[in-house]
Amino acid sequence: MAKKNAREKLMQELLAPEYRLKCEYAIHIIELKLEMLMEQFYVECGRPVISNITSRIKTVDSIERKLRKKKLPIDFATAEGKLSDLVGVRATCFFEDDVYKLAERLMAQEDVTVIRKKDYIKKPKENGYHSLHLTVEVPIYTQEGCEKKRVEIQFRTVAMDFWAQLDYQLCYKKNIEEKTSQQIQKKLAKYADEMAGIDRQMMRLRRQIEKLGTNTETKEQPVE
Amino acid sequence: MAKKNAREKLMQELLAPEYRLKCEYAIHIIELKLEMLMEQFYVECGRPVISNITSRIKTVDSIERKLRKKKLPIDFATAEGKLSDLVGVRATCFFEDDVYKLAERLMAQEDVTVIRKKDYIKKPKENGYHSLHLTVEVPIYTQEGCEKKRVEIQFRTVAMDFWAQLDYQLCYKKNIEEKTSQQIQKKLAKYADEMAGIDRQMMRLRRQIEKLGTNTETKEQPVE
């Protein structure tokens, strides 16, 4: 009974328009910053650096599951205080060096406060997961004054994102035989390494091309 | 002089609002169809099949270059009649089988007339280029009646799209030494093969995962 009430109270607070408006505002601010950086880089490099940007507000189910897993109380204050990914934005770049350039430019902006940086590219997770995670705070201005809102931004390459699709499929499966699961985990980890290898050899080739000859004046996304 | 006039006349016709409005309408129609299919597949498969959709109207410069390369006269009628990619939409999918499923569903729609299908996935270009190209016609309804508008749709995987980024960089370079160019071309072709290999092994693993156990009920893009 108490458990049900806690969940319902949490749900009510997470669905309240005041909460959602602030989350959406924070998402829009980060998206806007990323889009502007993307445009700036296009002018500077003559090529797109971001393939796509996605975002999400963490669902009630997902918050509850995470709190439970971390053995934390199921309430709004705990969720806001302990989970840094209630609001999430993901930028998928073409190359690994673009990931770092983009993250650095964003962190250099005065109104972005970096709370935490976890580099799962330099030091991937055991399962093979690669991404650069930034937890940042951005100011939300309302008539009551200025409030800081936390956002987790994930930067990754298209190759890392492709890999993550499979990891994600697996993570929502249950009742899998232990042996099969281990087998798949092993394959996934191996493919993560291959992806990282491909990423780097492609980046090296790109740099080699960049140093070559001269550019023609007008560019356009080619259709072969 | 005549050359300059031909170019200017072509430019005028390509920048006329009547032409651009029809191109934009055709792009929006195809994008809308792809977005709806993406939603349908999400409901069916429980995972995203499209990573992103982009589009472009071919620029005057690019049209002129292509006509010149094909030794065709530089005028609007020739451009419209001979170039099938004046209006282009690109759908980048996660997996190769998604590319075919998506293309099939689109081709099955009554108001989409397939003019040509070029499968550069089954039979890649010599340089390593992989993509499935559809040239289709969609009806544009105006007060004067119904007009068919041609659109080239490119379907590819994120891996193929990543590769194409490099090919694109190279294709806008000039004054490159013959030897260097051949060296890079060779590397690109090799990487295209590797990408295709990765694509298939990832797809096989995805299918293996799909057959496993049972799904948990609610899904959400995970943040690790």
Next chain:
Amino acid sequence: MAKKNAREKLMQELLAPEYRLKCEYAIHIIELKLEMLMEQFYVECGRPVISNITSRIKTVDSIERKLRKKKLPIDFATAEGKLSDLVGVRATCFFEDDVYKLAERLMAQEDVTVIRKKDYIKKPKENGYHSLHLTVEVPIYTQEGCEKKRVEIQFRTVAMDFWAQLDYQLCYKKNIEEKTSQQIQKKLAKYADEMAGIDRQMMRLRRQIEKLGTNTETKEQPVE
């Protein structure tokens, strides 16, 4: 009990992704058509004819209320068969003649089937409500073939829309004294007449201006 079940079943069908996707597709198609017409008119007239476009899918609550009011059974088939406004789009124009021009162009498009036309501008409702209502059907193409989807499109002027804001406020009030209600209704009806008068005198003045002198070449939304 039966009532509750009927409502829940209706809700389930109205929230099913298949239903919502088709509704959204129909909305997008109509919005796209209106936006293209808006652009065409801008090229033709040198001024914007549409102030804004909005849309909505009728909520479960609202559907249930309407079925109940019409003493119809509370089920999905009845809702789809008897209510023509499950999917609604509204185009707010600046001038009354723009309303008719826009509606005519839309109706002239081959893939738009007009089911019903109710002209509450020429013959306003008793309460003073002015708008032109079109019920149309547009084809939705899926892999199963072509399906017709019904959409109600409301065309009105900004003045009529302004008036409707008040009528809307009033319509969601309950427990109002009979005398007060009648008083307000009377005022509203009177203001509707005044609005219609303003609309026409403004339109006449616009036509007078249009016939005058010559246009300067470049136009831009002025900032005084």
Next chain:
Amino acid sequence: MAKKNAREKLMQELLAPEYRLKCEYAIHIIELKLEMLMEQFYVECGRPVISNITSRIKTVDSIERKLRKKKLPIDFATAEGKLSDLVGVRATCFFEDDVYKLAERLMAQEDVTVIRKKDYIKKPKENGYHSLHLTVEVPIYTQEGCEKKRVEIQFRTVAMDFWAQLDYQLCYKKNIEEKTSQQIQKKLAKYADEMAGIDRQMMRLRRQIEKLGTNTETKEQPVE
């Protein structure tokens, strides 16, 4: 010759991506703030307060014309220093009191610096023009630090916006006979008064309705 060069140099600077990106960023920030306020007001008042939001970056032609009219030198620094409307956003509200509430909330936000406020509602221009103009500065964060960008925000009611459509038509006419022009100006000024009258009587009626009875629980944009 010098004149032509000045114009070309101005054009070059106004079309440079660095300039345009900052303008677009400023527009997006203001639009985002207005959209969030719109949502907040919807939660508070149960009705929409903004009918639509538009924006524009002032064109080269329009800047040149304005500098010339003010007998100022035709260069970028002068344009940036002396013209406060290079970047413009317009919010059209339903009611006059909404205009003030919205402007106040925006001005109360810490990161919005009000440079100037011109109230053409309380004190309309001679021709009848009504609007509330705010010139504000918002911070644009780039890797070089924080830069202030000026934006002119125009707040008006739908009735004032409707009127402005006609004024705008007239303002782009030339070679009009003096007598005819005066006649039309006079009519326009008269209609501006009528609009203001309508605006106030509608607002009074809205307030009368707001005080009445009780609200039904769920609201939806009605379709009559």
